[in-house]
Amino acid sequence: MVVTFADLARFPCFLLVESGCSVIFRIGMHYSGNSNAADLTRRIKTKARELGFIRCGIARAGYLGQEAPRLKRWLDAGMNGEMGYVADGVDMRLDPCKLLVGAKSVICLAHSYFTDKKPSDSTAPKISKYAQGGDYHRILRKKANTLLGYLRQETEEFQAVVEIDSGAALEKAWAACTGVGWVGKNSIILHRDHGSFMFLALVIVDLELEYDSPLTDSCAHCTLCIDACPTGAIVEPHVVDARKCIAYLTIEIKGDLPIDKKGKLDNWIFGCDVCQDVCPWNRKALPHGEPEFDALDELYQMTTADWRNLTRETFNRLFKGTPLARGGFQRLKRNLDFNLLP
Secondary structure (H helix, E strand, O other): OOOOHHHOOEOOOOEOOOOOOOEEEEEOOOOOOOOOHHHHHHHHHHHHHHOOOOEEEEEEOOOOOOHHHHHHHHHHOOOOOOOHHHHOOHHHHHOHHHOOOOOOEEEEEEEEOOOOOOOOOOOOOEEOHHHOOOOHHHHHHHHHHHHHHHHHOOOOOEEEEEEOOOOOOOHHHHHHHOOOOEEOOOOOEEEOOOEOOEEEEEEEEOOOOOOOOOOOOOOOOOOHHHHHOOOOOEEEOOEEOHHHOHHHHHHOOOOOOOHHHOOOOOOEEEOOOHHHHOOHHHHHOOOOOOHHHOOOHHHHOOOHHHHHOOOHHHHHHHHOOOHHHHHOHHHHHHHHHHHHOO
């Protein structure tokens, strides 16, 4: 692969790395010294399940040597489009020890965002499942902090950095290293039992833990995601060209959308789920069960006419506290007009 968006992480469809949002915790507590790495690992995974995470994997912290040439080739090819910041701080993206001095373990947490709710008007403009409910950065950070609070009572003094796809770490690369899933041909993390509709969070700690093994790639000869992409953004297995990706076009571009993409966005106005919707492994995906990820019922009742006449007031009511709020009303209106106007 020339470089996977998956290795950069942010949207379910491609990665993106914003600045900031890494939170360092100094946690000092009593530690009897009797618990070993295996016991602490078991406690972490049990608590993660209690918090609603469907996968928790752990790997030894270290330099992602195999990702370095892939990332370089992808950047050199200009596949990051207008996301120039992706090229900043590459060393930090590849090495968690530069995010936390003395890092020993990377904990990767996966939380489902799958919903089986669908618009009543099948011809209405579409929004990616990940963006329909509450902002996952806030929700996952709260859950990760709760996990750290629990560890504060269980172990010795330690330091931790939380990364929720808005910092420097390559979440999807670590999801593969920790056995949370494998990287699919659409550059998204997949798991046999859970599919790919998963948010990822990393907790980097300077604690020794027990480590998981990567999973076997189970995509085999399937190319459904590649074949289904409306814009041909999956230019080869595991390689997504952001400049062609509907998620990038509808979310990341700040100015006018490229005229050559007119009529090719498949009615998507924020993000895109096509490559996930066609994936056979997502037949097993179950609803996320997290109330904060639920969208307002009104969203699913929106017709094409409602979208065409969308007002700022309705936008604020529907999308307050969601990923769409960050993009703003004007950007969504631009995407609507690009899809609906001749």
